[in-house]
Amino acid sequence: MRAAQDEIMKIAVVGGGASGVFAALVAAHTAKKNRKNVQIRIYESNSRLLKTILVTGNGRCNLSNAEISAAHYFGAVDLFSSVYACFDRPAALSFFESLGLLTVTDSAGRIYPMSMKASSVVDILLRGLEKNGIEIVADTRITSMKKEKHGYLLNDAFYADKVIFAAGGKVGGSGNPSAAVYDLLKAFGVKCTYLQPALTAFMISDFTKSLKGIRTAGALTLSSERSEIAKMSGEIQYTEYGISGIPAMQLSSFAARANAKQLFLTADSLPEMKEEDFVRRIYSMKKSDPQMPMQLFLTGILPKPLGVFFLKESGASQECQLRHLTDALVSDLLKNCKHKRYAVKGLRGFENAQVTSGGIAGSEITERLELKKLPGVFVCGELIDVDGDCGGYNLQWAWSSGAVAGIHSVLEI
Ligand SMILES: Cc1cc2nc3c(=O)[nH]c(=O)nc-3n(C[C@H](O)[C@H](O)[C@H](O)COP(=O)(O)OP(=O)(O)OC[C@H]3O[C@@H](n4cnc5c(N)ncnc54)[C@H](O)[C@@H]3O)c2cc1C
Numbered sequence: 001m002r003a004a005q006d007e008i009m010k011i012a013v014v015g016g017g018a019s020g021v022f023a024a025l026v027a028a029h030t031a032k033k034n035r036k037n038v039q040i041r042i043y044e045s046n047s048r049l050l051k052t053i054l055v056t057g058n059g060r061c062n063l064s065n066a067e068i069s070a071a072h073y074f075g076a077v078d079l080f081s082s083v084y085a086c087f088d089r090p091a092a093l094s095f096f097e098s099l100g101l102l103t104v105t106d107s108a109g110r111i112y113p114m115s116m117k118a119s120s121v122v123d124i125l126l127r128g129l130e131k132n133g134i135e136i137v138a139d140t141r142i143t144s145m146k147k148e149k150h151g152y153l154l155n156d157a158f159y160a161d162k163v164i165f166a167a168g169g170k171v172g173g174s175g176n177p178s179a180a181v182y183d184l185l186k187a188f189g190v191k192c193t194y195l196q197p198a199l200t201a202f203m204i205s206d207f208t209k210s211l212k213g214i215r216t217a218g219a220l221t222l223s224s225e226r227s228e229i230a231k232m233s234g235e236i237q238y239t240e241y242g243i244s245g246i247p248a249m250q251l252s253s254f255a256a257r258a259n260a261k262q263l264f265l266t267a268d269s270l271p272e273m274k275e276e277d278f279v280r281r282i283y284s285m286k287k288s289d290p291q292m293p294m295q296l297f298l299t300g301i302l303p304k305p306l307g308v309f310f311l312k313e314s315g316a317s318q319e320c321q322l323r324h325l326t327d328a329l330v331s332d333l334l335k336n337c338k339h340k341r342y343a344v345k346g347l348r349g350f351e352n353a354q355v356t357s358g359g360i361a362g363s364e365i366t367e368r369l370e371l372k373k374l375p376g377v378f379v380c381g382e383l384i385d386v387d388g389d390c391g392g393y394n395l396q397w398a399w400s401s402g403a404v405a406g407i408h409s410v411l412e413i
Helices: 018-033 051-059 077-086 089-099 118-131 178-186 246-257 275-288 294-299 304-313 327-339 393-410
Strands: 009-014 038-043 073-075 103-105 110-113 135-137 145-148 151-154 158-160 162-165 196-198 202-204 215-224 228-238 242-244 263-268 340-347 355-357 374-379 386-388
Touching: 009 018, 009 151, 009 158, 009 393, 018 038, 018 089, 018 118, 018 162, 018 393, 038 158, 051 118, 073 077, 073 246, 077 386, 077 393, 089 118, 089 393, 110 118, 151 162, 151 374, 162 393, 196 246, 196 340, 202 246, 215 246, 228 246, 242 246, 242 340, 246 263, 246 340, 246 355, 263 327, 275 327, 294 304, 294 327, 304 327, 327 340, 355 386, 374 393, 386 393
Parallel strands: 009 038, 009 162, 038 135, 162 374
Antiparallel strands: 073 386, 103 110, 145 151, 151 158, 196 355, 202 242, 202 340, 215 228, 215 263, 228 242, 263 340
């Protein structure tokens, strides 16, 4: 397994996404620092590296967050914590700076490249690969691995002393090449947890298309039949199939891991207005303008189609005026505006998700990100059962885990 001091150690990185490229770069730096002779090669099934980076953060690449903690992650959270302790956000940002990329932080703590262009991140990382002599083998999907006396043979063709799997998850629509890696590792007895789409939208049962296109500030609560699971605030987006927007996407990560037969989303469309204020306001408007159409009253505080929908759901006609108000109708309107419950039909599929929930189980992996069953084989990034919130958390995991896998692929114990 060990290459002699003066021999060249061959490191194969499977997957040229965020974590794989970072693993290769950090491995090259570690080798240089420790005077180790390495040959690093990235095998990538696409024709180009770092394709996903270009679409991150709406083309701006939200590459980290000012507030990183285990509370923002799901799955193998202990593994996240030990990896992050070894290579944290400041380490990642200073590594980027050494490559030539500077960053900025917005008022919500999201960190972007200073250029606000994802393409800058790609260009700088590619330049780093070139400068460090890292070889790229594109258009090559790794589908098999054999254990040799010293090292591993990939696709019956490529020998490596060490292998870093950085094949990502199941999201995106490019033929799911990481499935081959999950299968390949499972054949060695490596356990993988159930894969589900996360950071995605909710599909709602019998959802009305009349709400499509509405974007409004609100709060969403995810619950099962028995209890509340989590609550998030932000811009709620209504689509033709259900509910999206950042709070919905954040809640989808909880939904992916919730073991419940039926889930519900409850929307508070008036998060800034207390219930008693709503009641006071509607009665005082009734007093001052009894002829006012109820629908217009709602338009004064909500996007019009939402008000129209809530009126219909409350059983009132669109012509109904404030003088027709009854206590029962006020109570129904209040319920719709502040506690409208939608039955969840499911989550949007992997093709619309930003991240995979689930992956190689934390119990299979050492703190060095080496597979316990396959010495010399490392894993990083979304392939592992770790996923984070929206806001730069997933890319930070890609940098941290890629770096840790890269360091330890070079440094032997
Ligand atoms: C639309 C979108 C927006 C996002 N926005 C953000 C954001 O703003 N901030 C954030 O933190 N996260 C964001 N994410 C999530 C983030 O992009 C991922 O978590 C991150 O890219 C994962 O990095 P990775 O290296 O593990 O996997 P990937 O980036 O998916 O890279 C894996 C690579 O491995 C290759 N590969 C797979 N199987 C094989 C094989 N068998 N042989 C050879 N090559 C293989 C793939 O082609 C791919 O290039 C977003 C994701 C999406 C889809």
